[in-house]
Amino acid sequence: xxxxxxxxxxxxxxxxxxxxxxxxxxxxxxxxxxxxxxxxxxxxxxxxxxxxxxxxxxxxxxxxxxxxxxxxxxxxxxxxxxxxxxxxxxxxxxxxxxxxxxxxxxxxxxxxxxxxxxxxxxxxxxxxxxxxxxxxxxxxxxxxxxxxxxxxxxxxxxxxxxxxxxxxxxxxxxxxxxxxxxxxxxxxxxxxxxxxxxxxxxxxxxxxxxx
Numbered sequence: 001x002x003x004x005x006x007x008x009x010x011x012x013x014x015x016x017x018x019x020x021x022x023x024x025x026x027x028x029x030x031x032x033x034x035x036x037x038x039x040x041x042x043x044x045x046x047x048x049x050x051x052x053x054x055x056x057x058x059x060x061x062x063x064x065x066x067x068x069x070x071x072x073x074x075x076x077x078x079x080x081x082x083x084x085x086x087x088x089x090x091x092x093x094x095x096x097x098x099x100x101x102x103x104x105x106x107x108x109x110x111x112x113x114x115x116x117x118x119x120x121x122x123x124x125x126x127x128x129x130x131x132x133x134x135x136x137x138x139x140x141x142x143x144x145x146x147x148x149x150x151x152x153x154x155x156x157x158x159x160x161x162x163x164x165x166x167x168x169x170x171x172x173x174x175x176x177x178x179x180x181x182x183x184x185x186x187x188x189x190x191x192x193x194x195x196x197x198x199x200x201x202x203x204x205x206x207x208x209x210x211x
Contacts, residue, residue, distance in 0.1 A: 001103065002068035011078070023085065024059065032065025034145040041205060043064055051167055051201075056200065059078075060131075060210045060211065061079055061084075061210070062075060062079065062084075062086060062089055062208045062209070063075070063209060063210075064093075064204070064207055064208055064210070065206070065207050065209060066103060067207070069149055070102040070103070070104065071102050073095065073151055073152070073155075074092075074093065074096060074102065074125075074155065075089060075208075076093060077155050078093075079108075079158060079169075080187070081168070081170055081172075081174050082175050083168075083171045083173075084172075084174065085172075085173070085174040085175065085176070086139075086205060086208050086210075087176065087177070087178055087181060087201075087205060088170075088171045088172075088174070088176065088181050088190065089093050089204070089208060090178075090196075090201045090202070090203075090204035090205045090208060091125040091171075091181035091182055091185055091201045091209055092171060092181075093200070093201070093202070093204045094196075094197050094198070094199075094201030094202075095126075095182075095185045095188075095189060095191075095197050095200075095201070096125055096126060096203055097196075097200045098191075098195045098196055098197045099122070099125065099126045099127045100124065100125050100126065100127055100202055101189075102151075104124050104125050104127065104150060104151040105124075105149050106123070106124070106127075107120075107121060107122075107123050107126060108120070108122040108123065108129070109121060113148045114149045115137070115138065115147075115148035116138075121135075123137075124137065124148075124149075124154050125151065125154045125155070125158065125202075126154075126158060126189055133163075135163070136156050136157070136161070137153075137154065140159065140160065141152075141155070144156070161186065163188050164188055166187065166188075167184040167185075167187050167188050171177060171184060178198060178202070182198065182201070185197070
């Protein structure tokens with residue numbers, strides 16, 4: 001029989017040996033569980049497909065075959081304004097051709113002169129004729145910069161006139177007929193003679209191509 005004092009010492013000794021083993025077992029199980037979880041997460045990330053960036057479709061635009069530089073400038077400018085219907089563009093182009101043949105320095109009657117040298121009749125791309133519209137071009141370029149003889153300045157002035165802003169929404173409406181757009185062109189320009197406006201418009205309808 002083991003004396004009581006030796007029994008107590010042995011119990012303490014066994015406790016010292018067993019406790020670390022239990023702790024090691026507990027830590028090992030917990031660590032193993034964490035490692036397994038980490039592996040699962042890594043595998044999940046590896047298996048997730050890489051998404052390719054989606055490219056925005058390129059916006060198509062209308063170009064004019066065998067057109068002059070001024071015609072191309074006007075066509076590009078109108079599309080930047082949000083007018084994208086082929087017929088609407090063609091009607092506007094047809095009216096400008098009837099007014100000035102796309103010459104920004106033309107005075108009514110055919111003289112090619114700078115803005116300040118046109119003393120009677122209409123002037124420029126859309127033949128600004130009335131005093132307030134003609135002088136409005138000069139005031140506009142004086143205030144905002146540019147040369148009233150140049151096409152870029154005239155286009156900027158054109159789309160700021162009330163006559164244009166009142167009907168621009170019609171030109172921006174797709175799917176209308178030549179005659180419907182032509183009615184708005186009449187309000188915009190106030191022409192007295194129809195001339196070849198519709199003929200020119202139909203020519204542009206056949207010449208504009210989308211790229």
